[in-house]
Amino acid sequence: MRRRHLIQLAAAGAAGTALPALAQSGAFPNRPLKLVIAFPAGGPTDITMRSLADNAGKVLGQPVVVENKPGAGGSLPAQQLQTSPADGYTLAQIPLGVFRLPYTTKINWDPVKDISYVINVTGYAFGIVVPTDSPLKSWTHFVGWAKANPGKLTYGSTGTLTSPHLTTELIAQELGIQLQHVPYKGSADLAQAIVGGHIMAAADSTGFAPLVEAGKLRVLNTWGEQRLAKFPDAPTLKELGLNIVQNSPFGIGAPRGTPPAVVKRLHDAFKTAMEDPSYVQALARYDMLPMYMSSTQYTKFAQDTFAKEKALITKLGLAKPG
Template sequence: MQRRHLIQFAAATVAAPSLTAFAQSYPAKPIKLIIAFPAGGPTDITMRSLADNASKILGQQVVVENKAGAGGTLPAQALQISPPDGYTLAQIPLGVFRLPYTTKLTWDPIKDISYIINVTGYAFGMVAPTDGPIKNWADFVAYAKANPGKLSYGSTGVLTSPHLTTELIAQKLGLQLNHIPYKGNAELNQALMGGQLMAGSDSTGWAPLVDAGKVRVLNVWGEKRLPKFPDAPTLKELGIDIVQNSPFGIGAPRGTPPEVVAKLHDAFKKAMEDPTYVAALNRYDMLPMYMSTAGYTKFAQDTFATEKALVEKLGLMKTN
C-alpha cells in the first residue's frame, strides 16, 4: 500500500510541471468554437463578433463552426468526443439541459461539460406576417380557438425554448397549434416570408423583418417590453404568467485543465466588453449577460432541475 502511494505521488509530481507548462503555452494553435445555429442568424453574428475579439486577446484565431439541428444541442454533443485541451469549445443553449429528459443519452450535461462563461441571452417573442390574417395577439388566440390544429407556427427546432414556450402558452390558453420546426432563424424567416407559416416563435432574429415592415410583433417574453419594439406587450401584460429569457455561454469538454478554463474565461470576459460585441448584441435587443465560471456552473445545475419541470408539464418526458 505504501509503495503504491509513493508511485502515485511521484506520478503527480512529474505530471504537475507538464500541466503548468501546457497552460502557460496555451493557446498554441487556433481554437474551434462550435455554435448551435446556422450562419447569418443572431447567434452566428453575435458569436462571431465575440470570437473575433477573443482572438485578439488570446493571440490565436477563434474559428466559429456552425453545427445546427437537434434543438441546438449538437455543439454540446461534439464536446463529448473532443479532447479536453481547450481547443474545442461550444455554445451551450438551454436545450442542452432538457435533453436527458427527452432523449436517451450516454453523457451528462452537468458532469461532462466544463462551463467557462455565460456571455448573453436571447430575447424572445412571437411574430406574424403583416400580409396575413393575424394582426395582433387577440387575432392569434381567436383563430387558434376557431380552427384547432390549423394555426401553423414555426420555431428554430423541436424542444428549443421557442417551441416549448409556445406550447406552454397554448396549454395555458387551451389552444391546439400546428408546430413546424426549422434548423435556425434564417430558414424560419424564409418560411415566414414565403407564406408557409401564419406565425413564428424565435429570438429577435426577426428584428430586421419587423424593421422592413414584413412581420409584426405579437408579444415578447421578457419581464419588460423591448425598447426597440415598445408597442409589443409582454406575456404577463396579456395575462399569461410566463417570463422566458434564455442565457447561453461557452463550455469545454470535461477535464479541461482549470488553468486553461481560467485563461479562456478571462479572454472572453474581456471580449464581451468590446464595443463591437455590444453593438452586435444591440442589433437583436440582446445584452451582455456575464456569469463567472463558478456562477455559470451553478446556473447549469439549477437550470437542469427547472427544465425537468417544464418537460414534465408538457408531457414530453421520455419513457424508459
C-alpha cells in the same frame, strides 16, 4: 550539511517539474481554437458569436474559428464536446435545449457533469411574429383564431425542444389552444418560411427584427420582463396575463476534465471579449444584452436549470417513456 544538500536537491527537483507545467500552461493556446455554435450562419446567434470569437481571438493571440452545427434542438455542439480532447481547443455554445436532452432522448452523457462550464455570455429576446398582411392583427386575434380552428394555426420555431418551441407550447397550454408546430434549423430558415407564406406565425429570438423594420412582419408579443425598446408597441406575455418570462441564457462550455488553468484562461479572454463595444453593438442589433456568469456561477446555473427543465418537459407531456 547532508540534510541541507538533500533539501536543496528536493527544491531544485520540485522547481524542475514545475517549470514544464508552467511553460505548458503559459503556452495555451499555441494554435487556433474552434467554437461550435448550435445555429446556422446568418442568424443572430451566428452573428453575435462571431463577433465574440473575433474579440476573444485577439485576447488569446490565436484565432477562434466558428463552426456551425445546427439541429437536434441546439444540442450538437455539446455532444461534440463528449468526443473532443479536454485541452481547451474545442469549445461549444450551450443553449438551454442541452439541459432538456436527457428527459426527451436517450443519451450516454450528463449535461451537468460532462461539460466544463466556462462562461455565460448573453441570452435572447424572444417573441411571436406574423406577416404584416396576416388577418391576425393582434394577440387577441391570434388566440381567437386558434380557438376557433384547433390545430390549424401553424407556427415555426428554430427547432424541436428549443426555447421558442417549448415556450410557445407552454403558452398554448396555459390558454387552452392547440397549435401546429413546424421546426426549422435556425432563424435564417425560419425567416424564409414565414416571409414565403409557408407558416402563419413564427416564434423566435429577435432575428426577425430586420424583417419587422422592413415592414414584412408584425410583432404580436415579446417574452422578457419588460417591453423591448425596438418594439415598444408589442406587449409582454406578462402584460397579456401569462406569468411567463423567457430569455434563455447561453454561454460557452469545454469538455469535461479541461484543466482549471485552461478554463480560467478561456474565461478571462471571453470576459474581456464580452466587454468590447463591437460585441455589445452586435448584441444590440437583436435586443440582446451581455449576461455574464463566472465559471462557478455558470456551473450552478446549469445544475439549477437541469432541474427546472425536467419540470417543464413533464408539464408539457414531452418526457421520453420510461
